[in-house]
Amino acid sequence: MFILKLLSRNAFRHPLRTLLTIFGITVAILAFGLLQTVVSAWYAGVNASSSARLVSRNSISLVFTLPIAYQERIRRIEGVTAVSYANWFGGVYITEKNFFPSFAIEPKSYLELYPEFVLTSEEKRAFFLDRKGCVIGKKLADRFGWKIGDTIPLKGTIFPGTWEFVVRGIYNGAELSTDESQFFFQWQYLNESLKKTVPRRADQIGVYIVGIKNPQATAEVSTAVDSTFKNSLAETLTETEKAFQLSFVSMTEAIVVAIRVVSFVVIVIIMVVVANTMAMTARERIGEYAIFKAMGFQAHHIAGMVFGESLFISAVGGVLGILLTFPVAHKFSQIMGNFFPVFQVEQSTLFMDIFFCMIVGIVAGVFPTWRAVRIKIADGLRRVG
Amino acid sequence: MSLTSAAQQVLISVNAVSKAYQRGNQSVPVLEGISFEIIKGEYLALMGPSGSGKSTLLNLIAGIDTVDSGSIVIDGIDIATLNESDLARWRSAHVGFIFQFYNLIPVLTAYENVELPLLLTSLSRQERRKHVETALDIVSLSDRIEHYPSQLSGGQQQRVAIARAIVTDPTILVADEPTGDLDRVSAEEILSLMARLNREQGKTIIMVTHDPRAAEKAHIIRTLEKGLLNDVYP
Numbered sequence: 001m002f003i004l005k006l007l008s009r010n011a012f013r014h015p016l017r018t019l020l021t022i023f024g025i026t027v028a029i030l031a032f033g034l035l036q037t038v039v040s041a042w043y044a045g046v047n048a049s050s051s052a053r054l055v056s057r058n059s060i061s062l063v064f065t066l067p068i069a070y071q072e073r074i075r076r077i078e079g080v081t082a083v084s085y086a087n088w089f090g091g092v093y094i095t096e097k098n099f100f101p102s103f104a105i106e107p108k109s110y111l112e113l114y115p116e117f118v119l120t121s122e123e124k125r126a127f128f129l130d131r132k133g134c135v136i137g138k139k140l141a142d143r144f145g146w147k148i149g150d151t152i153p154l155k156g157t158i159f160p161g162t163w164e165f166v167v168r169g170i171y172n173g174a175e176l177s178t179d180e181s182q183f184f185f186q187w188q189y190l191n192e193s194l195k196k197t198v199p200r201r202a203d204q205i206g207v208y209i210v211g212i213k214n215p216q217a218t219a220e221v222s223t224a225v226d227s228t229f230k231n232s233l234a235e236t237l238t239e240t241e242k243a244f245q246l247s248f249v250s251m252t253e254a255i256v257v258a259i260r261v262v263s264f265v266v267i268v269i270i271m272v273v274v275a276n277t278m279a280m281t282a283r284e285r286i287g288e289y290a291i292f293k294a295m296g297f298q299a300h301h302i303a304g305m306v307f308g309e310s311l312f313i314s315a316v317g318g319v320l321g322i323l324l325t326f327p328v329a330h331k332f333s334q335i336m337g338n339f340f341p342v343f344q345v346e347q348s349t350l351f352m353d354i355f356f357c358m359i360v361g362i363v364a365g366v367f368p369t370w371r372a373v374r375i376k377i378a379d380g381l382r383r384v385g
Numbered sequence: 386m387s388l389t390s391a392a393q394q395v396l397i398s399v400n401a402v403s404k405a406y407q408r409g410n411q412s413v414p415v416l417e418g419i420s421f422e423i424i425k426g427e428y429l430a431l432m433g434p435s436g437s438g439k440s441t442l443l444n445l446i447a448g449i450d451t452v453d454s455g456s457i458v459i460d461g462i463d464i465a466t467l468n469e470s471d472l473a474r475w476r477s478a479h480v481g482f483i484f485q486f487y488n489l490i491p492v493l494t495a496y497e498n499v500e501l502p503l504l505l506t507s508l509s510r511q512e513r514r515k516h517v518e519t520a521l522d523i524v525s526l527s528d529r530i531e532h533y534p535s536q537l538s539g540g541q542q543q544r545v546a547i548a549r550a551i552v553t554d555p556t557i558l559v560a561d562e563p564t565g566d567l568d569r570v571s572a573e574e575i576l577s578l579m580a581r582l583n584r585e586q587g588k589t590i591i592m593v594t595h596d597p598r599a600a601e602k603a604h605i606i607r608t609l610e611k612g613l614l615n616d617v618y619p
């Protein structure tokens with residue numbers, strides 16, 4: 001108790017210096033937490049992937065399609081429980097800055113394979129029955145103020161023309177990591193239109209989503225799917241949903257690495273700042289440490305005082321930084337919702353915050369502690385005078 | 386009045402002690418073959434010009450510096466043979482320090498400053514409180530226990546420092562220029578207090594001073610010059 005009292009009073013002996021140091025740590029931990037959350041948000045799609053789903057696409061590139069006829073052949077492969085399909089639509093609502101992901105899907109099988117998109121049975125029925133119907137995520141609905149029954153016009157980029165959809169359902173995510181900013185409509189609507197306008201592009205699928213019985217058997221089922229279409233005009237490349245999502249993230253790997261590096265640089269900078277504060281503190285108090293030693297306090301007592309103060313300052317700054325991370329991340333997600341549909345401060349980020357806080361406190365305390373412990377009493381007392 | 390009669394018990398025995406400091410490549414001798422004894426309950430003043438080695442001698446006796454050669458035996462223990470942690474434990478139990486600049490911890494109250502040495506003992510909080518209150522009562526500062534050093538005068542701060550020095554009931558009090566930073570009235574109070582501690586509680590006091598008026602309060606005055614002990618009064 002006495003030691004805690006001494007630590008806290010010592011820490012605030014120079015209130016301005018200590019407050020500025022604490023502020024620096026708070027900002028550093030906040031910045032680190034936010035940057036790590038940005039990285040997590042980057043991987044949100046990967047993390048939300050199911051291990052019971054595979055994605056099959058054209059082996060040449062995602063740009064190339066697969067025939068609709070593959071659906072039945074995939075369904076017959078052993079270990080496959082369900083098959084659905086989707087096409088990236090890439091529609092634009094009014095202007096391109098209103099970007100959101102839009103997909104043409106086979107409604108029934110798709111929603112069965114993605115139970116994380118939660119809709120009421122009425123909404124599902126209304127969606128299934130309306131060829132021009134669409135379902136949208138809650139965040140997307142909130143973003144544009146869309147309600148059930150609203151008509152939404154999207155300008156096609158891959159599929160030219162203006163396409164009109166009627167909102168038949170607004171889904172909620174079953175998990176925090178579920179993306180609630182997506183737009184789904186019936187593949188049949190797209191296909192029938194293409195048959196009339198560009199028949200050569202009809203009956204083509206962007207990706208097949210394959211539900212499997214045993215998540216441990218992803219390799220076997222993937223190989224079986226790809227073998228089925230080997231030497232055909234459209235060979236498949238089947239991989240886990242996670243691997244499929246990762247292939248998108250890897251395109252922007254350099255940005256992720258840069259963000260990670262910056263987040264760690266922030267920690268190193270604050271470590272140097274706190275170390276400087278502690279070095280000044282220890283230099284000023286060398287005489288006092290000598291007095292403590294003269295009274296019989298030993299090296300471990302002195303080390304406890306210096307380390308304790310360093311850890312105390314780091315802990316106060318760290319706790320404030322962590323507490324501030326939540327409201328700032330919330331605000332950030334509101335502003336950057338278009339880019340990061342899932343922006344949650346993860347538990348692992350908090351653990352890293354705490355870990356680096358402690359590291360900052362310990363590293364910053366090492367040199368001053370070494371100095372304070374080694375001081376000869378007679379030399380230290382001479383400095384007091 | 387001298388206390389150096391043969392019947393008295395020798396508490397401190399300084400035997401052929403030498404000490405030198407390194408200044409660059411040069412070794413500067415400070416003490417050369419000093420030998421003398423201090424009787425239990427003695428009040429000794431060490432005088433001498435600056436650089437004569439009196440503070441060094443005080444530090445050696447107090448166990449906060451080590452001899453180059455010779456030995457210092459205190460109450461049967463050769464303190465030169467103790468390792469650092471044993472020496473720290475020995476100091477906490479046997480030596481009370483009084484410094485010229487009081488050396489109180491500014492963020493602690495008078496009470497907390499006095500309590501500091503007791504934190505190294507196994508005393509309970511209540512027992513510590515009793516000891517601290519007694520020590521502060523001896524130095525007549527019972528009404529200032531919640532004051533911080535900055536709220537006390539120089540004389541009061543030195544009295545808190547004395548309370549801190551005596552709170553563990555040490556055998557020896559070492560005082561390095563205890564009145565050097567005080568006005569005459571405060572200095573007189575401190576010297577009277579030290580004399581009282583010597584007289585009433587039997588503390589052995591070794592005081593380094595430049596001030597002949599302070600030295601007059603001691604039973605014995607030894608002077609050091611150029612590292613040699615050359616005079617004894619009275």
